[in-house]
Amino acid sequence: MSELNKLTLADARDKLRAGDVTSVELTQSCIEAIDKAGALNAFVHKTPEIALEQAKAADARIAAGDAPAMCGLPVGIKDLFCTKGVPSQAASAILEGFKPEYESTITSKLFDAGSVMLGKLNMDEFAMGSSNETSVYGNAVNPWRREGSDADLTPGGSSGGSAAAVAADLCLAATGTDTGGSIRQPAAFTGTVGIKPTYGRCSRWGVVAFASSLDQAGPMTKSVRDAAIMLEAMCGHDEKDSTSADLAVPNFEAMLTGDIKGKKIGIPKEYRMDGMPAEIEKLWENGQAMLKDAGAEIVDISLPHTKYALPAYYVIAPAEASSNLARYDGVRFGHRATLEAGDGITEMYEKSRAEGFGHEVQRRVMVGTYVLSAGFYDAYYNRARRVRALIKKDFDDVFAAGVDAILTPATPSAAFGLGEMTDADPVQMYLNDVFTVTVNLAGLPGISVPTGVDSQGLPLGLQLIGRPWEEGDLLNTAYALEGAAGFVAKPGQWW
Template sequence: MALNELTIAQARDLLAKGEVTSADLTEACLTAIESATTLNAVTTVTADKAREMAKAADARISAGDATAMTGIPLGIKDLFAVEDVPTQAASNILGGFKPRYESTVTRNLWASGAVMLGKLNMDEFAMGSSNESSAYGPAISPWREDGSDAAITPGGSSGGSAAAVAADLCLAATGTDTGGSIRQPAAFTGTVGLKPTYGRCSRWGIVAFASSLDQAGPMTKTVRDAAIMLGAMAGHDPMDSTSADLPVPDFEAALTGDIRGKKIGIPREYRVEGMSASVDTLWAEGTAKLRDAGAEVVDISLPHTKHALPTYYIIAPAEASSNLSRYDGVKYGHRATLSAGEGINDMYEKTRAEGFGPEVQRRVMLGAYVLSAGYYDAYYKKAQRVRALIKQDFEAVFADGVDAILAPATPSPAWQLGAMKSADPVEMYLQDVFTVTLNLAGLPGISVPAGLSSKGLPLGLQLIGRPFEEADLLNTAYALEQATGFSAKADKWWT
């Protein structure tokens, strides 16, 4: 096995034994990145920084001061501010922007000894489900349909992170999840994607999309790796008023795989029209595997699920329109060139027209509309009330003794790039039907690769847990991972 193909856990153990060095791991990943430009997953390579950090990590390991993440090479989604490294949120409006500060999540990772390889592609401002709205151009999945050379979407918005992990360009990556942007691309690429409880990981230093929904999380090759990486990313941060002041447990220690007596809920409302037959079959097989592992499987109802998508697509654009109003060409980022006689309002309009892509403009306009004086009560205020009902649905189910909920991560496998570009955007928004509920309720969720579609593309199952009980959720996911035994990898056609 090549060094870049190792999991975090495997690399950690080899580093501890002195059988490999962080420098070795880092060079293997940098070489893999060089040979995978076709995937367009990595937007900025920080090779010199990576080598310096690897050297420091090796010294730390030799001194006996290593953590589980020391020496592990990572990719960082372009939404996280990294000091003096380009951070554009895949948008032209932030072209050339280099932060003078560090996000809390990346600062925590560097403090643990992790190594930064570079920044990863994504949908512009995390708005999209296919990575096609990126100013860098689309990231491409390392997977292909059987018998086809057509490019496949890696999902979004963390498409570059998912593609990089699946193609072994890094051992793991950071992602963010506002409506499924970690879990959906993980399901599309045969990787593990964990969205923690809202407040578990600090949002400080992460370019904002929708502040009440955004949450950072790990994207990894295995559930164990997700547990290890979350332990380094999480923690209370006084810089983020929504950060939970709770201790960070040893998530990896919780991975016993014993789920005997656990009650797993199967939500009837998630059986939606148009769901792929492959996904439906996989869901049934996953349910049977958890039952065989000793869990009690029960049918549950989440009655307000049917309102989740319209609720999300009111609240998220509303918050986006507020957050993105700061990009006006005055302080930083792109500034439009004005003609003689044009004033400040012209500069605002031209800067945003030139800097924001079509999907971002669409959502900003939608958000401004629902927040306007004539429609605030009819749309935004009503959506917040429905959001409370969605949260109460989950609370009622957990109060009845359900420990976790099993559902599909996506209604279909990944699609070919461009397949939805000319279609009504609502068609793409419908892909979020199984993921947005968690963000509205602030709950943790994890996508676990569980099988292949009829055309040979990865499919994922989603587990939903109780708030701040990621350790228990990860253990259930670990049991599911062991039961499904998914080990398929994409053929390295891009090298």
């Protein structure tokens, strides 16, 4: 029973209910796996005492017959979520020492459902990055390696610690957040499942903000069924978040029939990028064939404003980040610079922010401040908002024409090596988000499903984009794709 950490949420839940294992045993197995996996740098604040306390309480609930689906299941929490009394730094030096006096709505929901918190997970600073190389804790490392190589690879970003921890079986599942692909891209890089729900489906209260009109939390799991189980526990209306949707949360797991006969799956011609690797092209074709074999109808569609998505995203997201990050000034909490004689409040702001923010955050704050400045607001920010509306209309038109879901690649490549994409050209890094940012700009649900490996043995994922608020239907299509792909590969243990 020593490999309990390798169970899925669904299997562990069933064993807990049957009395085959206890939550304490499950949790202990994960804690041992975490302690041996320092090389991955996935967990940055470990909370074994809290975990074992929660596990004992969960065992009592299960014994009493009062156990929701997530009860007793050990999970990791991305460092972006505020957790009461536990460091919540958003992987930034500027929040060093910050321990919130409150709990984020999503972690509250998970704990109310009996989930066990193993600790906080590594990420890109303030969720700004696609490779987990901007973290104050250092790089998270992908448990996967290229065949015949021991070079460290990125687990993706910004939810890199979450992806690495789930792929390496350090936890049964993890929370992530997705502003431009930060759940789906790392899921694709690590052979895991990641779903970004419709904007407003999960509360943003208590999640450190990056770009408020784009941020959305979601689960990162080992299977589509697990994603359905955990998403249900995370969703729900929250009066503390004005963008939270007051909609009933369906039983997503009950909707996993695998029957997609007659469903229309759209294939957008604009996603056939110049220079797309042949392996990604082949993976996409295979995905279409699998869904067709399962009874779906494959139709070609057009999303004409896709080519403007990345530029629009990299105007809107930094603009919102510039506004959101203005609150970190060294006054009330977090890092405050040491001042010299004669320094005033302006110098305190400047020095604290210069010392506290890393280069990528500084870059985006400056870009955001620039596009919001008086002379450029209309030229950049307002124009980007208009483009965003057109991108959303493209999707609305396609769904109005009867398309149920859209199939695209999740990433333009498999995981790349840490340090391979340097600071020299940040645009190269930004291009990693080419298939994912449209989903955030339009506020739609999207899921990444592992469907194959490349020639070097690294996992590759496909993305399905669904109609707004129809995560259940999207998960069912993903479930059919997962079943047809039969992806069971795991990284070899080296850490």
